[in-house]
Amino acid sequence: MWLFWSSIFLLLYAGINIYTGIRVFALIRFFLPFFRVFIFWPFYIFLCYSFIILTLLRFDWLRPFRPAALISFPAIVYFFLALIFVDGVRLVLWLAKRIPASALAFTPAFSAAAVGIALFLMLFTMIYGFLHARNISTVHYEINLDKDGAGLDQTGLRIALVSDLHIGAMVDRKLLANIVDEINKAEPDIICMAGDIFDSGIDSIKDPEGVIEELRRLKAPLGIYASLGNHDVDRLNWGELISTKGISGFLKKAGIVTLQDEFELLANSFYLAGRRDLRPIGRQSTEDGEASIQPGRKSAIELTASLDKSRPIIFMDHQPLDFPGMEEAGADLILSGHTHRGQFFPGNLATARIFKKAGSVHYGHWQGPTAQGVVSSGAGVWGPSVRVGSNSEVTVIDVSFSGGL
Numbered sequence: 001m002w003l004f005w006s007s008i009f010l011l012l013y014a015g016i017n018i019y020t021g022i023r024v025f026a027l028i029r030f031f032l033p034f035f036r037v038f039i040f041w042p043f044y045i046f047l048c049y050s051f052i053i054l055t056l057l058r059f060d061w062l063r064p065f066r067p068a069a070l071i072s073f074p075a076i077v078y079f080f081l082a083l084i085f086v087d088g089v090r091l092v093l094w095l096a097k098r099i100p101a102s103a104l105a106f107t108p109a110f111s112a113a114a115v116g117i118a119l120f121l122m123l124f125t126m127i128y129g130f131l132h133a134r135n136i137s138t139v140h141y142e143i144n145l146d147k148d149g150a151g152l153d154q155t156g157l158r159i160a161l162v163s164d165l166h167i168g169a170m171v172d173r174k175l176l177a178n179i180v181d182e183i184n185k186a187e188p189d190i191i192c193m194a195g196d197i198f199d200s201g202i203d204s205i206k207d208p209e210g211v212i213e214e215l216r217r218l219k220a221p222l223g224i225y226a227s228l229g230n231h232d233v234d235r236l237n238w239g240e241l242i243s244t245k246g247i248s249g250f251l252k253k254a255g256i257v258t259l260q261d262e263f264e265l266l267a268n269s270f271y272l273a274g275r276r277d278l279r280p281i282g283r284q285s286t287e288d289g290e291a292s293i294q295p296g297r298k299s300a301i302e303l304t305a306s307l308d309k310s311r312p313i314i315f316m317d318h319q320p321l322d323f324p325g326m327e328e329a330g331a332d333l334i335l336s337g338h339t340h341r342g343q344f345f346p347g348n349l350a351t352a353r354i355f356k357k358a359g360s361v362h363y364g365h366w367q368g369p370t371a372q373g374v375v376s377s378g379a380g381v382w383g384p385s386v387r388v389g390s391n392s393e394v395t396v397i398d399v400s401f402s403g404g405l
Helices: 001-029 038-057 060-095 108-133 173-184 208-215 244-251 298-303 321-327 347-357
Strands: 136-145 157-162 188-194 222-228 240-243 264-267 270-274 311-317 333-336 364-366 372-375 392-401
Touching: 001 038, 001 060, 038 060, 060 108, 136 173, 136 372, 157 173, 173 208, 173 392, 188 333, 208 244, 222 270, 222 311, 270 298, 270 321, 298 321, 321 364, 321 372, 333 392
Parallel strands: 136 392, 157 188, 188 222, 270 311, 311 333, 333 372
Antiparallel strands: 157 392, 264 270, 364 372
16 A cells, blocks of 8 residues: 555656646746757756655765755645646636736746746745744643542643654754743643654764753653654664664653653653554564564553553554554553644645544544544654644643542
C-alpha cells in the first residue's frame, strides 16, 4: 500500500513539474526568444527534485544547501496551484464576457502575464508560510476524566504538551528559546514531550550546550517527560539505526525523563506512560547498540498490565495510530503529535484521511467511548520551514477529575 501511494505521489508530482516547467519556459522565451530548451529542462528538473537529491546525498558539504532545496517542494506545489487559480479566473472572466477570447488562449503575452501573477502569488504564500512557521501559538483544551485524581481533584492538572520540536537543521536555539518561553508562560504542572524532539539525531544540532541550556529552563513541579518519535534515533549512516542511548543521555542532561514502554506514578495520583515509537524504534530492538529485526515495542495492554486501573492513566505516544488499542488497555488520556496537521496545504487533506482511517484524528481533540486524546500540530517543522493551514503550537490541557467527587 505504501508503495502504491508513493507511486501515485511521484506520478502526480511529475505531472505538476511538466505543467509548471512548460509555463516557466514560455515566460523565459517571451523575454529571451533564443533561450534553448536543452538548457532549461535539466536545470528545472534538478530544482524540482533537489529536496530528494540533496537529502539522499549525505555529504557534509551539501548540508548548507538542504534548507533551500527543501523549500523547492512547497514552492513548486504553490506555483502550480497559483497557475490553476489564475487560469481559472481567466476562464470565469471569459465566460462572463469580461475579457476577449485572446486573453484565454495561451498567447505569449497573456501566458507570460499569467505566469508572472502566479509567481507573485507563490512568493507571497511562501513568505507568509516561512514567517508563520516561526510564530509560536498556544492552544487550550479542557478535559474531564471520570476518575479519582486523589490530591488533584480540587486543583486539577495542567499539562503542557509539546511535540515535533525537530531541533536541528530547521529549529535553532533562538526558536527553541521562544518555544520554552511559551511553555513556561502557561505555568504547567507537568510538561509532556510527545516525540520528534530532534530532527536527525543530536549530531545535527549546531549548539548542543546551548540547546541543553534552553531545555533546562523548562519549569514544571511534577517534572518534564518525553517519549521518542520516529526522528529520535541515533544514526551513523542513512538507514542505519544504532540506538536511542545518545538522545536519552542528551535529554537526561537537560533534566528530561525519557519513557520508552515505561510508566511512572506521579503525585501519588495518576500514571504517565510513554510508549516506544511504532517505527522505526519499535521495530528494532537497539538497546544493545546494534540494529536488530526483533520487535521492540510492547502492546498497550502489556504496558498497563500491572497498573491500578482505578487511577487515571495518561499515555504519550508519538504517532496517533493506536488510540483504540490504548483505550482498550485502560488509557484515559492520550497525547500525540507526528502529523504536523499536514504542515502545509494540501498536506492536511492527506493526514486527515490517514489518521481518521487509523481510528484517531490528525489534529485536535479525539473522543472515544472511554478515553480521550489530543494531537498537537507540533512546535517545530520538518523539511521545508513553511506552515500554511497549520500552526506551530504549544498545547495546554487543563484536566479535571470528577470520579472522586
